[in-house]
Amino acid sequence: MTSTLTPETARQQLEEHRYWRYRGCAPDPDQPTRAQGNPDLSLDAWGPYTEEGGEAPSARNLRLEAAEAVCGTCPVLAVCRTYGLSETADGRLAEPEGVLGGMRSLDRHKALIARRREAGVPAAPAADDARLDEARTAQKQALLRSLARETDEELVAYRAGMDVRTSNWHRSLLCGLLGLDKETASRQQLLERARELGVLPAGARITPDGRWPIAAAPNTDGSRQRRIAPARPVQLILPGFPHLARGRRAPATPAAGGGTRRPRLRIVRTVQPLTLPIATTVLEPAA
Numbered sequence: 475m476t477s478t479l480t481p482e483t484a485r486q487q488l489e490e491h492r493y494w495r496y497r498g499c500a501p502d503p504d505q506p507t508r509a510q511g512n513p514d515l516s517l518d519a520w521g522p523y524t525e526e527g528g529e530a531p532s533a534r535n536l537r538l539e540a541a542e543a544v545c546g547t548c549p550v551l552a553v554c555r556t557y558g559l560s561e562t563a564d565g566r567l568a569e570p571e572g573v574l575g576g577m578r579s580l581d582r583h584k585a586l587i588a589r590r591r592e593a594g595v596p597a598a599p600a601a602d603d604a605r606l607d608e609a610r611t612a613q614k615q616a617l618l619r620s621l622a623r624e625t626d627e628e629l630v631a632y633r634a635g636m637d638v639r640t641s642n643w644h645r646s647l648l649c650g651l652l653g654l655d656k657e658t659a660s661r662q663q664l665l666e667r668a669r670e671l672g673v674l675p676a677g678a679r680i681t682p683d684g685r686w687p688i689a690a691a692p693n694t695d696g697s698r699q700r701r702i703a704p705a706r707p708v709q710l711i712l713p714g715f716p717h718l719a720r721g722r723r724a725p726a727t728p729a730a731g732g733g734t735r736r737p738r739l740r741i742v743r744t745v746q747p748l749t750l751p752i753a754t755t756v757l758e759p760a761a
């Protein structure tokens with residue numbers, strides 16, 4: 475069950491197989507959205523679930539079982555499985571989602587992890603099927619999609635349609651379901667793991683954490699959104715000068731030739747190079 479071929483070579487071998495056009499998951503000649511190996515089955519049965527919201531575990535199981543049954547009689551099963559198990563140069567599955575060669579995404583991930591363990595390369599623990607199903611509930615899917623787009627916990631919760639407390643609770647649970655330590659995992663690690671295990675669509679764009687990783691979930695000491703770094707950097711927003719507060723005009727100064735003038739103001743953002751990054755917003759007279 476190992477693959478030493480590169481994904482490109484394995485894919486080429488698959489597509490050049492003399493029975494490739496007869497594969498079970500090819501479009502049925504009479505019904506192009508159905509599989510020729512079982513015209514009652516939609517071609518979507520092999521892919522990851524892409525509809526809005528979650529997929530019921532029982533429905534998912536039935537869908538995957540039907541796809542696996544077709545794979546079982548497919549004339550290119552062996553080469554397809556080789557491709558499905560092929561890994562990229564950075565040690566990830568070339569095709570992390572869906573059924574390939576009669577194997578579900580999770581089974582192929584487990585095979586990859588076992589292979590890496592054998593080779594002495596540390597691998598993250600695999601989450602089991604039931605846990606993955608739990609991570610695919612409608613609320614957790616909404617939360618993951620929202621978390622992929624936003625880095626602010628309030629916005630994550632708002633976009634997911636829940637309050638911050640519920641959103642943070644789901645984030646904690648997701649860490650456990652995907653085999654991560656909620657105390658140390660970062661938001662980006664959580665999202666990448668979700669994508670790797672097919673819980674988040676492969677094409678989902680993940681907004682980067684920024685300079686310091688953001689914690690995946692609140693920790694047990696009650697901290698909510700926080701950055702993870704050796705020195706636990708904190709961002710402070712210092713208030714502007716009181717006499718230049720928003721809505722007030724700058725004081726007038728004597729002008730050359732008599733009279734007074736009021737300087738125009740412009741906003742200047744600075745980040746002072748201290749141990750802790752301190753972002754300040756001040757107003758200063760324009761040149």
Ligand code: SF4
Pocket residue numbers: 497498499500511520544545546548549550551554555573574575576
């Ligand atoms: S083994 Fe399964 S996934 Fe691969 S080509 Fe055949 S039907 Fe499709």
